[in-house]
């Protein structure tokens with residue numbers, strides 16, 4: 345399986361606190377059946393002021409650790425970017441990390457605030473699309489506004505956003521509402537990928553298999569497999585092969 349949303353890079357956000365913690369997460373991921381992870385630390389202006397240089401440094405540290413410990417996990421780097429006007433500056437200066445490519449669009453893992461969908465999000469999405477950037481909304485099933493009323497997802501679907509649903513939500517570990525929403529999205533065909541959003545072993549491990557198995561019950565094995573393998577593979581193939 346391929347996991348496109350995770351916080352393993354050590355010491356740069358609220359994910360792995362150290363290289364050892366990151367390596368423990370990587371071992372868990374491999375045992376779980378994950379063979380490739382895109383590491384997506386937060387870029388959240390004023391809170392997690394990460395940039396390419398910081399991400400690259402942490403990435404190299406983890407890559408060296410994986411080799412030294414002989415952990416067979418392929419890693420790539422990107423980011424989970426909190427919606428903010430600064431993104432427009434990053435686009436102009438070519439500083440925005442993407443998780444992949446999708447039908448001639450670059451794909452941005454875009455995080456909304458947990459409490460609501462900010463007014464103007466539709467305009468912002470349109471601006472991104474105009475610049476050939478397709479937002480993939482991170483964990484919409486855990487957004488309070490969508491949890492209150494599922495219809496609030498519809499404008500984002502109509503605009504052409506992609507959606508990453510969290511494996512633990514599908515499996516029921518983020519509560520009943522997040523589970524119901526993720527299941528409804530699966531049934532409607534609104535889920536682009538399932539990913540772990542792994543942060544730590546204790547509460548948020550990289551357990552993609554649990555989400556995959558729960559999704560199998562709802563949409564069947566073949567469709568569920570698409571969301572943890574074929575689609576993430578397609579998304580990352582072009583981008584990271586070009587970079588290699």
Ligand SMILES: [Fe+2]
Nearest residue numbers: 349351424541
């Ligand atoms: Fe995340």
